[in-house]
Structure formats: structure tokens, C-alpha cells
Amino acid sequence: MNLETVLILSGIIFTIGLYGSLTKKNSIVVVMCLELMFNAVAIAVIGFSRFRPPQVLVDSDVLSPLNVLSGHMMAVFVIAIGAAEVALALALIISIYKIKGNIELTGLNNLKN
């Protein structure tokens, strides 16, 4: 296992998520695809942090725990904020369901275009 495999895995998951979130009709599925994208990014950042640690890259004098762990920290932030975003999406979907009775994105065409 090396950086390339991790990045390829993350790229595949990200692409599935991107494709799904732009084409799917059911809004819950779209939210699931968004979550896939968040997790793909988390995989990538953990991979970078594991296989390209800053020691080899940056001179030793700027090395601090903050630098070494920044990838892991970023992953934690990604998970937390991804959850916040999904919570908001679910709240919106519930209020749309109350008004329209379904959660299909195709029904959302009141704004003229």
C-alpha cells in the first residue's frame, strides 16, 4: 500500500460522489453522494499525512506537532463539517417533504428558467 493506491481509491470515490450528486433525482441519494465526496477527501488527506509526512519535505527547523498532525486534524474537521452540512440538508429535505409530499429533485421547477 502506498500513496498512489490511496489517491486512486479517493479519486474513484470522489468521482462516484460527484457524478451521483449532479445526476441523481432523489434528494436523499444526492446527500449520500455528497457524503461520499467528503469521505473521499478524508481518505486522501489521511493518505497524504501517512505517506508524505512533513519530515521528508520541510526543513527540520519548522517541524512542530502542529505541522506533523495537520493532515489528521484536517480529516477531523472534514468529518465534522460534512456532518453539519448533511444535517442542514436533511432539515431542508424534511421541510420540502412537508410541503410537496415527495423529495424528488425533478419536482423543484417552480423557479422559471
Add this chain to the structure above:
Amino acid sequence: MSFQDFLIISPEIVISFTAISVFLLDLFINNKKFLVNVSIAGLLFSFILTLGLSNGWLIESPGVYAFFSSIKLDEFSLFFKVLIILSGVAVIGSSGEYISSNIESKGEFLGLLLLSITGMLLLVSSVELITVWVSLELTAIPLVALVALGKNDTSLEASLKFLILSAVSSVVILYGLVFLYGYSGSTYFNDIFSYISSTTSSPEDLIVLNYGLLIGIILLVLGISFKLAAFPFQMWVPDVYQGAPTPITAYLSVVSKAAGFAVLLRIIYSVLGGNDFSVILSNLFSIIAVFSMTIGNVMALRQNDIKRLLAYSTIAHAGYLLIGVASLNISGIGENLYSGPQGVLYYLAGYAFTNLTAFLLIIGVSKSIGTFELSGFAGLRKKSPLTSFVLAVSVISLLGIPPTVGFMSKIFIFSAAVNTNLTWLAIVGVINSVISAYYYLRILKIVFVDPENNQSEIKVSKSISLITLIGMIGILLLGLFPSLILEIAEIAVMSIVNI
């Protein structure tokens, strides 16, 4: 963490505390007018603190770091903080009447708006990737909820569309940031810059690195185009602008765009500096600029809803602004090295005055005529001469006719493009300005020439009249004396450039 760290982010602290107290006061107080006053008081207090930071009352001088060097207070961030806070005051100050009649959850409206402003203020001063992304999300998530707060179900629909595209764009930005982090090994702008500019790896390593960083930068630019309302992510703009409450539309079109450009400029000039990426970036921005201008202007031609029309117009203006961003001085020689970003800052300041005046007037007028259709504005000249004059000044400034600020900003942007050998881009910009004349002049024709078709009386509230009058004075003043902003903009740009 020292006390100075907290002083540096004191404007943000004040606004977020104001937001929380607005949420809490909303539970106990029935007079919602009071909540508007509390919000404005908080914003003005943080404005005073920002002035204090820039004048050296609170800290010795700008250019200091806080919170483990993740936040930097420099002239650039102060410029945008002043711009954002004053636009926030204008939006909240003029939306008191709109809130009381059109919004059910008034406290949440104000509180979320203040939280979003806090996010913008953090965004323009952050110099670290995680901080950048967290503040981006702090601006985006409250905005989604704000778009949903309108009474009609079109605003829910607009909000869901906004949420999906906003989440996609922020994940794309995040993926870009992760690549920047992964291939440079640090999340700090300064470390990434020194790593990129002083890399001593073998040539093969360097190619891999450059491709990695390039992927990161391209993803970042594509994602940020959502915030700017520019080409690849522009399709949300008309729907959301039409469905959202009008004060939020004004806020999105001015403040969100300004913060997007701030983070874009900071990443270009602080992280990438003047190296091999400049050519690719310049081409990328040129393409985005051409598409944004053309799509915005051509689609605006056949709009009959004024909010939709102005939405397409903001896409076009994002295109003009991106000409200034594309004007990177690649060779690094000659005079006016940073005329591009300087023009962008001037344009953004002028655009804030212009667009806020236009949108706030539309809030006032449409309340009386009860529609956002362009035909409803017919005969406005007879009903309210002053309103139509102010509207005319802001539309003329959007179009770019002297003596308004819109004209001067286009001059600076286009001349920056010519200076950096992007003459073709400036020509495309001028052609697009000519196209835009059709729909801007159509607004003026409807307001001034067409006979009135309804008898409704135009009553614009005092706060909106006052703020739009100030806006009109600002449009003319900045247009006649551009050096007022240009000198500040030059200092601001110099403070972010890493050489």
C-alpha cells in the same frame, strides 16, 4: 495564545457574540425592530474595532499573526473587513421593513446573517488551509438556511439547489486544498510558498510535485468560482437570487463575491507568488472570465424578472473582475506590477456601492408595486423622481458610463489586462460591455419612458432612502476621485505579495 491574539480577531468576536445575543433576545423580546438595532450596533462596534486595528490603537501595526499563525491581520484583510462590515450594515439596516413583513423567523434571519458575516471576516484574514476551509463553510452553511427563510416555497427550492451546489463546490475546494497540503507538506501559506519556491528535489520529483500542485490549484479555482458566481458553477445564481429573500440576494451578490475574490487573490499572491504556475493560472482565469462575461450578458438579454436580470449581471461582473485576476504580471518587470489585483479591489469597492444601491432600491420599490417583473417599474419616474434618479445612477454605474465608479473600475481592469499582454481579453470585455448596454438601458427605458400601467403609490422606507442616497454619493465620489480607494488598494495588495 496571548491577549493580542484575541484583540486581532475582536471584530469577529463582537459580531459572533451579537449573533448569539440576537438568537437569545429573540426568545424574550416581541419588538423585532430592537433586534435590528442590536445587530447594527454590534456591526458598528466591530467596525470601530477594525478601524482601531488599522490605526494602531489596539495593536502596534498591521501585519501580525494570531492563533498559531493561522490568522494574519494585514492591510488586505482590513480592506475587506471594512468592505464586508459596511455592506452588512447596509443590508441589515435597510431590511428592517422587509423582515417585519416577509420573514417569519426574524431573530434567526439576523443571527444567521451575522454568523455568515463572521465567517467572511475570518475568511479574508486566514492564511492557513484548514482555517480557510472552516471559515468558508461558516459563510456557506448560514447562507443556505437564510435562503430558505423566505415565506414562499420557491425559497425552499432555491435553498436546496443552493445547498447541493454549495456542498459540491466546497468539497471541490477542499480536494484542491488537500492536494496543496499533500504535495507541499504544510497547511500554512508561507510554508507552502517557501516550499514551492525553494524546492531542491530531483527533476522527476519536481514534475510529480508540480502536477500534484497543479491539480490542487485547478480544483481550488473551479470550486471558488461558485463563491464568485463565475463560469463552471454559475447555474445556481439566477434561481437562488430569484428565490431568496431580496436582502440575502443583495448580500450574496456583493459580500459573498468579495470574500471569494479575497481568498482567491490571497492564494495566488501569497502561496503561488511569481513562478511557473502564473502562465497556467492566467490562461485558466482568462477562459473563466470570457465564459462568465458572455454567459452572463447573453442570458440577461431576455430576462423579465429584475432579480434574475441582476443575477445574470453579477455573473458578467464576476467575469470582468476575473480579467483583473488574470492580469498576473508574469515577467515581473515593468511599472504597475500589481495593477490587476489593485483594479480588482477598486472594482469590488465600487461594485459594493453600485449593486447594494440597486438591490436595496428594488426591495423598497417592489414592496410598493408588489412584483419583481420589469414591467412593474414602468412610469417610476412620474411616481417617484428621486428613486428613479438613484436607480438610474446605479444602473449607469453597472453599465460603466462616466462619471460613475463602474466606468473607472472597468478602465483600471481593462488597462491592467493590456499592461500584461492580455489585450484580447480586454477587447472581449469591451464587446461584452456593449452587449450589456442593451439590457441595462432597457431598465432605464422602462423606468423613464414607458407609461405607467398601475396606480400604486411608491413609498420607500426612510432607512432604504438614506442608505441608497449614501450609496449614490459613493458611486459618484469614487468615480470622480478614484485615488481615494486606489491608494488603499495598492497598500493592501502589497501586504499579501510574497516575493
